[in-house]
Amino acid sequence: MAVFVAIGEGMRDRLERLFNDARFVRAASPRHAAIFLIAGRMRLEDREDLRRLHDQMPHPRVTLLWNAEVGEALGDAEVFTGSTLEVDIEASEAGRSDDAVRDRLEKLWQELASGERSSEPDLLHDEPPNSWEGIGPHGQGGQGMMGGTPYGRPMAMTSDDLRDGLALDLYTARFGPFLPMFPPGLLLEMTLQGDVIQSVKVVRPPLSQAGGNDVPAALLRLARLLDVLGLPVLGQRARLAAVGGATSVPLEKLSRAIHWAGATLAIPRGLGAVEGYGDTRTRFANLVSVANGFSPAMWPGLTRSAHLSSILPGLEWSEAMLVLNSFDDETLSTLAAIVEGADEDRDGHDHDSGHMHHDHGGPHDHDRHQGHGGRGSHLGNDYHGRHGGHA
Known part of the structure; x- marks a missing residue:
């Protein structure tokens, strides 16, 4: 199963060990994943980025929060609260927690694939990155040959x-x-x-x-x-x-x-x-x-x-x-x-x-x-x- 990961504080090494399990493939893009795994504490300013990543995942999709503090940024995402930072716990306890996360990810995938679990809806409004409609002589957002945001996409300019x-x-x-x-x-x-x-x-x-x-x-x-x-x-x-x-x-x-x-x-x-x-x-x-x-x-x-x-x-x-x-x-x-x-x-x-x-x-x-x-x-x-x- 393909999993896209957003790693928070203190969880990178544990995530790398998690993906030693052959059941999981770590996706390089959210567009290639069915499961969004958010692990560890996040900053307040990271939450908008998490929502944007979530909405780029194709349907069906599901999110698991592992020791992640993101408030209501991810809607009704499933929460898994295991052990805290690895430096604070015994290796055996960390191993049991990691095994439990693997099992929960596999269960989520089975529920998603069978239709037992519904796909998560978008979290952000579908809006263009730049206002462009009605701007310019033809309403295309441009300002002539140079500058502007034609059709919402900023124009590139040259430099040495x-x-x-x-x-x-x-x-x-x-x-x-x-x-x-x-x-x-x-x-x-x-x-x-x-x-x-x-x-x-x-x-x-x-x-x-x-x-x-x-x-x-x-x-x-x-x-x-x-x-x-x-x-x-x-x-x-x-x-x-x-x-x-x-x-x-x-x-x-x-x-x-x-x-x-x-x-x-x-x-x-x-x-x-x-x-x-x-x-x-x-x-x-x-x-x-x-x-x-x-x-x-x-x-x-x-x-x-x-x-x-x-x-x-x-x-x-x-x-x-x-x-x-x-x-x-x-x-x-x-x-x-x-x-x-x-x-x-x-x-x-x-x-x-x-x-x-x-x-x-x-x-x-x-x-x-x-x-x-x-x-x-x-x-x-x-x-x-x-x-x-x-x-």
Whole structure:
């Protein structure tokens, strides 16, 4: 059964273990899912995004709230209240709670497929993203050849590319906060030309997670990087190694498989370099060393100037996904701090520029970006379309 997940505070690692069960497929888009699983506490400002994701799911559909505090944002969605954050409970209790969630998801699917449970109605009004009817000389919403929102869709404007100065269309959009390849809760407003990022603004920082810097947490980070590199089978082996048990693989075999796959060489040198933290290849190699029996690295403190708004511009989309997933949770939260004096969060499309803007409450429109007009290689181009194995 296909499940789309929105991960809140402290639940990412448990969700990754949940999907080790072969009964479930983690959908990369809400349009491919029948069940919407919302796990963990959410911020008040995330609730509108959850409703938008819900309404993009095809019928029949059902929602399960697992330790999720969303008020009445999801209507009459089913609630499952199990154990709290994993750091506060015994592993055996967490395992029993996770098994109960799996069983409840399977039951919901059976009820939905048999018609015993009705599909959930829309939560939002069906309205265009921009007012356009009656505007312009022909009522099409445009203002001549340039500007305006013809038929509700803002027009793209050209600007010089950061790398070679060629004039290309700019596309400004918000990505997150529940995009599968993003850290949970992270909402970025980015301007792209093709698949090259021109500018980045942090709108909401990532939600705090329960993972630490121990071996299982390092293996789960390694799994997410392997997914983005287009190696989901190795990523799944890393997840099984993090969980342990009879189905896990010896760590030395995992390390050897990663080496022969050439994963490290696929990461460009200098990518996402941060003073004191090396580059993405260095951070990846450190995670691989965990599979060889070494302890996870302890990094020094960040410099005051280190921020995603200065690290990501100039990178292709696939490179940026590698960089985002190469940091531990604490470091990423520092890199994604809200910059003082930045524009306040706005949910509309009234940005003061001539660029094309669109609002992304989740991964619902990203399938249009993963393979479009960039002029470089996609490290994990097939990942977005066929794999939803991490948060």
